[in-house]
Ligand SMILES: C[C@@H](O)[C@H](N)C(=O)O
């Protein structure tokens with residue numbers, strides 16, 4: 001199919017909450033997000049992988065930077081209750097996203113986007129995709145450089161207000 | 166904002182490729198997906214989390230079930246070249262997705278979706294989101310039950326052709 005990248009965005013006011021060694025049993029994610037919802041914490045993206053022959057999951061989610069402290073409190077309480085291995089909060093992250101049309105397969109766009117970041121020496125921390133978006137979490141200080149690199153790789157002009165330092 | 170779930174979909178012809186203990190250094194994801202692209206393997210979604218104080222990443226991506234064997238060959242070769250800890254291919258998975266409008270915060274929809282899966286005793290393996298989608302990887306045999314449970318939780322009628330056994 002014909003794939004076009006329509007735009008690239010940078011979201012800077014984020015904190016990443018990472019739960020590791022989460023027991024991989026039905027109902028655990030539901031309990032975590034019910035508690036997050038009860039505290040009215042706004043979640044941006046959620047990324048989960050399972051590992052160790054399916055025994056555990058690494059579950060990360062991003063929140064507005066201003067809600068990091070409350071997210072930490074909620075997750076530390078859940079840690080004890082659910083037997084989660086560890087909770088880390090990283091307040092120094094940003095999210096750079098490539099938005100496309102007709103992205104039913106991500107291979108070409110992912111390859112181009114990741115190579116642009118590699119050439120700019122930007123490390124990719126988390127990756128999340130849907131049919132129209134590929135998002136990468138990077139260090140906040142790398143965000144503007146990442147944005148410019150991806151714009152360049154896809155031949156896009158920088159949108160007004162998005163030209164980083 | 167006002168959030169509505171417009172639909173729920175089930176994608177069944179998938180295999181999950183999971184790379185664990187991937188060195189978390191710039192350029193690694195680029196090399197992996199350049200090789201995947203070179204073999205014309207179509208990638209559906211990509212999910213990555215970092216762990217162990219940022220030393221490693223767990224990187225998973227889904228491909229069409231028919232491309233699982235080739236993806237395995239490519240990744241095993243990359244494993245040696247890039248120092249990746251392990252490669253696993255799981256051909257028994259499906260992806261269930263809730264598609265919404267105005268999902269700038271996922272908290273409420275995630276909580277409802279995960280609780281529906283929990284009540285149906287469906288284990289959630291991977292999670293990936295974007296502004297308009299929350300996707301969960303589940304065992305293939307759980308897919309139809311997961312689809313019905315999520316439809317019910319959001320008060321949607323099952324779309325024609327989507328009523329599972
Ligand atoms: C780890 C968590 O997602 C768990 N597998 C669940 O289904 O709730």
Ligand SMILES: C[C@@H](O)[C@H](N)C(=O)O
Nearest residue numbers: 124191192193194222
């Ligand atoms: C693990 C991989 O994503 C690595 N961090 C990179 O930037 O390529």
